Amino acid sequence: MELGYLLRQTWFGAFLAAIFVYIFFAFFGGANGFTSIGGTAGWLNTAAELGIIAVPIGLLMIAGEFDLSTGSVVGAASIIVAMCTSFFGFPVIVGIFLALAMGVGVGLFNAALVHKTSVPSFIVTLATNFIVAGTALALSRVLSGSSTVSIPDAGWAEVVFATRWNQMYISIIWWIAATALATWVLKATPFGNWIFAIGGSNDSAQRAGVPIWRVKRLLYVWTGVSAALVGVMTAIQFNQGNAVAGQSYVFQTAIAAVIGGVLLTGGFGSVIGVVFGCIIYGTITIGLFYTGWPTDWSQAFIGSLLVVAVLANNAIRDFALKSKN
Amino acid sequence: MTTPLISLKNVTKSYSGMIALSGINIDTYPGEIHCLLGDNGAGKSTLIKIMSGVVQPTSGEVYWKDKSVHFKSPKEAQDLGIGTVHQDVGLIPMMSVARNFFLANEPTKGWGPFRRIDHSKAREISISRIKSMGVSREIAADQLVGTMSGGERQAIAISRAVYFGARFLILDEPTAALGVKESSVVIDLVKQTKSTGTGILLITHNATHALSVGDRFTVLTQGQVVDQFKRGERTREQLLDLMSGGVKVESVLNGR
Numbered sequence: 001m002e003l004g005y006l007l008r009q010t011w012f013g014a015f016l017a018a019i020f021v022y023i024f025f026a027f028f029g030g031a032n033g034f035t036s037i038g039g040t041a042g043w044l045n046t047a048a049e050l051g052i053i054a055v056p057i058g059l060l061m062i063a064g065e066f067d068l069s070t071g072s073v074v075g076a077a078s079i080i081v082a083m084c085t086s087f088f089g090f091p092v093i094v095g096i097f098l099a100l101a102m103g104v105g106v107g108l109f110n111a112a113l114v115h116k117t118s119v120p121s122f123i124v125t126l127a128t129n130f131i132v133a134g135t136a137l138a139l140s141r142v143l144s145g146s147s148t149v150s151i152p153d154a155g156w157a158e159v160v161f162a163t164r165w166n167q168m169y170i171s172i173i174w175w176i177a178a179t180a181l182a183t184w185v186l187k188a189t190p191f192g193n194w195i196f197a198i199g200g201s202n203d204s205a206q207r208a209g210v211p212i213w214r215v216k217r218l219l220y221v222w223t224g225v226s227a228a229l230v231g232v233m234t235a236i237q238f239n240q241g242n243a244v245a246g247q248s249y250v251f252q253t254a255i256a257a258v259i260g261g262v263l264l265t266g267g268f269g270s271v272i273g274v275v276f277g278c279i280i281y282g283t284i285t286i287g288l289f290y291t292g293w294p295t296d297w298s299q300a301f302i303g304s305l306l307v308v309a310v311l312a313n314n315a316i317r318d319f320a321l322k323s324k325n
Numbered sequence: 326m327t328t329p330l331i332s333l334k335n336v337t338k339s340y341s342g343m344i345a346l347s348g349i350n351i352d353t354y355p356g357e358i359h360c361l362l363g364d365n366g367a368g369k370s371t372l373i374k375i376m377s378g379v380v381q382p383t384s385g386e387v388y389w390k391d392k393s394v395h396f397k398s399p400k401e402a403q404d405l406g407i408g409t410v411h412q413d414v415g416l417i418p419m420m421s422v423a424r425n426f427f428l429a430n431e432p433t434k435g436w437g438p439f440r441r442i443d444h445s446k447a448r449e450i451s452i453s454r455i456k457s458m459g460v461s462r463e464i465a466a467d468q469l470v471g472t473m474s475g476g477e478r479q480a481i482a483i484s485r486a487v488y489f490g491a492r493f494l495i496l497d498e499p500t501a502a503l504g505v506k507e508s509s510v511v512i513d514l515v516k517q518t519k520s521t522g523t524g525i526l527l528i529t530h531n532a533t534h535a536l537s538v539g540d541r542f543t544v545l546t547q548g549q550v551v552d553q554f555k556r557g558e559r560t561r562e563q564l565l566d567l568m569s570g571g572v573k574v575e576s577v578l579n580g581r
Contacts, residue, residue, distance in 0.1 A: 190429075208428045267420075320472075
């Protein structure tokens with residue numbers, strides 16, 4: 001592989017940045033244990049739970065749409081599982097099923113709203129985020145008198161969603177599976193071809209015969225279900241549902257996708273890039289703990305990185321469109 | 326006499342009372358280039374929309390190979406073999422040639438959940454088809470369309486339409502956004518396509534391009550056919566006068 005080829009790949013910048021960020025924190029935080037198993041588990045767990053949502057968010061953004069409602073879906077899913085098991089006394093499978101169904105419902109709702117209103121999805125899904133978060137909090141308070149409900153024992157679901165090896169959660173496996181599935185869909189299937197086409201030019205894709213709303217609806221359902229899955233996972237890992245949890249995912253997922261090389265305007269990006277974006281995010285947020293510096297800096301750090309990433313992505317796109325093959 | 330491909334008989338189209346086209350009669354034939362000329366607002370776009378099934382005529386009949394047809398959607402027109410290449414060619418700049426060529430018609434291999442795009446087949450077919458259009462420069466199937474010239478993009482769009490069964494091609498101002506050299510490339514593409522027996526409706530307001538390739542000509546002014554003739558029956562000056570609605574264009578241009 002020649003250098004020109006690498007420079008045109010959307011993930012290459014994120015790959016270099018991930019290595020740089022890791023070495024940076026290994027240097028300043030290594031003495032406190034950033035490179036130990038515990039430290040590694042820390043950033044991997046963070047990257048994994050972010051990544052399960054950020055990977056489908058990346059696909060959606062390549063198709064030119066946003067979904068900022070995933071944060072509240074995480075919280076709503078976790079409280080649904082908790083209420084069903086401990087408050088209503090249903091078997092855990094019922095709670096998980098209802099939580100995932102809620103994720104599907106929010107996805108369908110987002111797609112319908114974006115389709116019918118023609119309002120930018122950035123705004124529509126942000127509105128959905130508040131609607132879902134508010135509803136989850138209100139219902140939780142009305143029914144149980146609290147926004148957090150504990151889960152005594154989730155049985156088999158503990159194995160599926162909360163198994164740990166040396167502090168590394170099974171979420172990492174789920175993340176790898178989500179990444180493999182999304183990579184397959186984007187690179188190998190006609191559906192993936194349609195995702196790129198819709199983000200590249202909605203009108204041209206439609207005229208070529210791509211069922212653009214079917215594609216977008218499926219992607220919204222995918223992000224919704226993934227967010228619900230993370231909600232279920234965290235609820236069972238912490239033995240607690242929290243209606244207001246997950247709000248940090250609202251922008252983190254989109255940021256991870258952009259840092260991973262997904263073009264804000266759609267049409268360009270890769271799943272593996274988003275994975276590197278999540279690794280960068282996890283490394284920075286966890287790495288700062290190990291440096292002993294005030295962690296208040298982490299947001300400023302990520303904000304700066306976001307600006308650099310957007311500029312780099314635009315440069316990569318221009319470079320790719322100039323080069324001959 | 327050959328059977329015409331698309332024919333319009335006494336077609337009229339009005340939009341909420343405003344007449345866009347009235348009493349249009351046109352016959353198009355396989356292996357012929359029919360040039361549709363007219364100034365902006367003459368009704369060219371409406372006529373294309375009727376032929377490609379985007380809108381339905383208010384009155385009059387559309388025939389495909391002598392059979393009356395009523396397109397309810399562009400898809401129905403496409404299924405009969407009517408392809409349209411819009412001025413913007415409808416390609417995605419950030420996608421490769423092969424992915425563009427087969428967009429929404431991807432060749433697949435494998436079964437069930439393992440069904441996947443047959444990339445090598447897509448590469449092979451797209452490149453051989455585009456080369457058969459006489460594109461001289463070496464192009465790669467993995468090249469992004471955004472790196473290609475306007476003429477090459479027209480070649481992709483036209484060869485794609487023909488590959489997917491277009492027997493009649495509507496080319497909407499294919500040279501409008503192009504320079505002199507690229508325009509001549511596209512004109513060669515049009516001739517090449519004609520030689521395969523495809524019927525072509527070439528929309529243009531460039532009289533020189535039209536006269537260099539056209540077999541039949543229809544001139545529209547304010548929604549009406551003002552003249553129809555065959556190759557060699559009009560001079561360039563006569564054609565320019567017709568297109569501008571009877572004003573002596575040459576004298577205006579020459580300042581007399």
